[in-house]
Amino acid sequence: MTRISTFHQSQTLLQEMxxxxxxxxxxxxxxxxxxxxEFYKDIHQDTTSLTGAKSLLARLxxxxxxxxxxxxxxFSYDQALSGxxxxxxxxxxxxxxxxxxxxxxxxxxxxxxxxxxxxxFLNSQTNxxxxxxxxxxxxxxxxxxxxxxxxxxxxxxxxxxxxxxxxASVRIDEDRSIEVGILADEVGLEIMTALQRIVKxxxxxxxxxxxxxxxxxxxxxxxxxxxxxxxLTGEIANLEKLVRDVATVRGENGLxxxxxxxxxxxxxARIDQTKTFxxxxxxxxxxxxxxxxxxxNFALEASYNVLSQINRTSLLNFLR
Numbered sequence: 001m002t003r004i005s006t007f008h009q010s011q012t013l014l015q016e017m018x019x020x021x022x023x024x025x026x027x028x029x030x031x032x033x034x035x036x037x038e039f040y041k042d043i044h045q046d047t048t049s050l051t052g053a054k055s056l057l058a059r060l061x062x063x064x065x066x067x068x069x070x071x072x073x074x075f076s077y078d079q080a081l082s083g084x085x086x087x088x089x090x091x092x093x094x095x096x097x098x099x100x101x102x103x104x105x106x107x108x109x110x111x112x113x114x115x116x117x118x119x120x121f122l123n124s125q126t127n128x129x130x131x132x133x134x135x136x137x138x139x140x141x142x143x144x145x146x147x148x149x150x151x152x153x154x155x156x157x158x159x160x161x162x163x164x165x166x167x168a169s170v171r172i173d174e175d176r177s178i179e180v181g182i183l184a185d186e187v188g189l190e191i192m193t194a195l196q197r198i199v200k201x202x203x204x205x206x207x208x209x210x211x212x213x214x215x216x217x218x219x220x221x222x223x224x225x226x227x228x229x230x231x232l233t234g235e236i237a238n239l240e241k242l243v244r245d246v247a248t249v250r251g252e253n254g255l256x257x258x259x260x261x262x263x264x265x266x267x268x269a270r271i272d273q274t275k276t277f278x279x280x281x282x283x284x285x286x287x288x289x290x291x292x293x294x295x296x297n298f299a300l301e302a303s304y305n306v307l308s309q310i311n312r313t314s315l316l317n318f319l320r
Contacts (some may be wrong), residue, residue, distance in 0.1 A: 038124060067260050069128075081182075081187065084122070088243040099224070106271060151200060166181070167179050168180050168181040182253065187246055
């Protein structure tokens with residue numbers, strides 16, 4: 001006599017149905033979240049690579065954020081240095097114009113205008129504080145507000161500068177750091193010395209910084225005296241030098257700006273590569289995930305159908 005039993009078969013099909021339900025749940029989660037797994041334990045073979053890549057990505061993105069702020073500061077330096085260069089050029093042109101025309105008309109106004117422009121640029125501010133103050137971001141780097149204050153300052157006027165000597169050095173990527181700080185006395189001492197010499201002469205005082213003029217000192221008259229002419233002519237070499245020196249500092253700042261721009265481009269490429277690598281480990285392809293979900297649903301429905309048919313099977317059906 002043949003023994004007829006559907007219990008074992010039913011248990012096997014029930015287990016297959018439960019497995020199909022679990023696979024459908026996993027497929028639904030992948031479609032919903034876009035991730036291969038919910039926990040690292042489910043991708044344990046790639047955990048080390050994934051955590052290392054995420055740590056690298058965080059550092060790269062931090063460098064990118066820092067470089068963005070540095071880039072903004074370098075642009076501010078460039079604008080201020082351009083203004084200082086223009087102020088130095090204005091002084092030189094005022095001196096040469098007075099020499100060529102042998103007149104002092106408009107000379108004092110031009111010099112005072114150049115002083116106010118230079119002072120404004122040296123005391124430039126950003127949202128981080130005073131631009132040329134070193135690390136003393138909340139301290140005005142040049143402590144005078146009137147050209148006549150130069151009459152009582154030291155010669156050269158080093159005592160009008162309150163910045164410290166600390167320049168900002170920043171890490172721009174995984175391997176490089178650059179110095180980006182510029183100090184007020186570093187770029188402003190020459191122009192303030194030139195202005196001091198002129199204002200002293202105009203107030204009848206011989207400046208003691210080189211080149212020391214013979215005198216007698218001014219104020220200048222129209223037409224210029226021989227001593228006025230000699231003094232102004234002696235100023236031209238220093239004025240040309242200060243304009244060149246400011247231009248040199250501006251050029252160095254421009255090189256730093258170019259370096260930051262290149263670094264930002266390289267960081268962007270590395271960030272994209274790292275994100276792609278991370279995605280290859282923890283993210284699913286949407287089209288593939290949807291296809292898998294449809295297949296899992298089809299398999300689950302098939303399990304339901306087969307199990308339903310087995311449950312309806314009985315000995316009575318066999319005996320008919």
